[in-house]
Amino acid sequence: MGNDLLSISRLLFCAADIYMTYRFFSTMFKKKRTLNIKILISILFTIVMFLENSIGLSWLNLMTVPIIYYLYVILMFRISYTNAIAYTIIFYAIFACGKEVSFEILYRLLTNFLPFYVPPWFTSGGIYFLLVEYFVGFMFLIYIEKYIKKLEISDNDRFSWYLLIVPIFSLIISVNFIYLDFPKVKFMQIFMCVGAFLLFFTNAAIFIVLEKYKDILNKIKIAELSVVKQDMENDHFQKILKINERYRCYMHDINSYFNSFRLLAINGDNTKIVTIIDELKGNIKDVTDIVIYSGNPVLNAILSERVIKAKESGVELSLFVEKFLKIEFVSDADMISMMGNLIDNAIEAAEKCDKERRIVDVKLFMGSNYFLVLHIENTYSDIVLREGSRLFSTKPDPKHHGLGIGIVNSLAEKYGGSLNLEEREGIFITTLTISCCT
Incomplete structure (x- = not known):
């Protein structure tokens, strides 16, 4: 053959x-x-x-x-x-x-x-x-x-x-x-x-x-x-429930105080009114700081909690929340994971700067009728680790700290959007865009 x-x-x-x-x-x-x-x-x-x-x-x-x-x-x-x-x-x-x-x-x-x-x-x-x-x-x-x-x-x-x-x-x-x-x-x-x-x-x-x-x-x-993420979200939900409970108590008490003020004013007891207001001034201020950001209770609680955190950290946090946001399409858990993680990262980065440079600027607005945009600019002091277009955490345990950005990336894709991270002239810029049509 x-x-x-x-x-x-x-x-x-x-x-x-x-x-x-x-x-x-x-x-x-x-x-x-x-x-x-x-x-x-x-x-x-x-x-x-x-x-x-x-x-x-x-x-x-x-x-x-x-x-x-x-x-x-x-x-x-x-x-x-x-x-x-x-x-x-x-x-x-x-x-x-x-x-x-x-x-x-x-x-x-x-x-x-x-x-x-x-x-x-x-x-x-x-x-x-x-x-x-x-x-x-x-x-x-x-x-x-x-x-x-x-x-x-x-x-x-x-x-x-x-x-x-x-x-x-x-x-x-x-x-x-x-x-x-x-x-x-x-x-x-x-x-x-x-x-x-x-x-x-x-x-x-x-x-x-x-x-x-x-x-x-x-x-x-x-x-x-998933368990770690769920624990984080449960912790956030507990804080949100406490904040909302404070809000309800505040609204209930305010109505009672207004009725009392009305009767005292009719009787001409203005001195008593001033005394009551001075006594409650601190509590009223603390609570009203919580309720002025958004009509959405979950988003409002997320932002309120971060304002408190920023104050405790000595960070100057400015917030702009556009009226009539289309945010109901985002689940409460996803909203906490995305908004909470990104604002937390910005506050923690700014906290490491000198006291006069601890600045975080947060804007939440509609990019169009179809896209919701969360834009954050913050100061930072750490050297940003970069491999190509990918940024890495500089925290002591980056393997675990990087989970937050990974979760946000996944959720952005879930809602037909994207997460963009960049550095520009000493400012770290985070832009989260998600589609309202998902």
């Missing part, structure tokens, strides 16, 4: 390799190309793999095929370069090298046990045996897809490197299997064949188990962050 490396059937096998790569990665990562571009890239890499295979050198395939897979994955999917390396090795260990080694040893075993000859893979007669090999590999891929699809896999995760422990050792063992002399003892032949297939299936099983473990860790982490 002659060399069949340049036949149409070989081209189809290369196309099958690319398609299996696409199926494997598409279950875990988002695609970043249009349909026509994806088809074009897939055809191009099929041709590249076909030309590489036509050389007919196994050691060259072992070195170059993973590189071809890697470049294909980088071009097709939203995945980091490092993560692409890890998952490409995993795919290659299971569906390329592992599969081929297992069937190679199986065919050696069958040749020794049964009276027929298995032609080399690069001949025309070897095509039929390759068909069996690819069919089993494709069925196995479909089988494990249903487990992978249930997992939430990040496009940039350091944990993926731990997944490589078994595949790398499997590749080393598989290569040794190919170049070792086949045992003469039939029992050892069977043992070697079973071991090769167990290695093939174990790679996939361990990959799924570790991915599930990683998925569970991610869900635990998300749950912990």
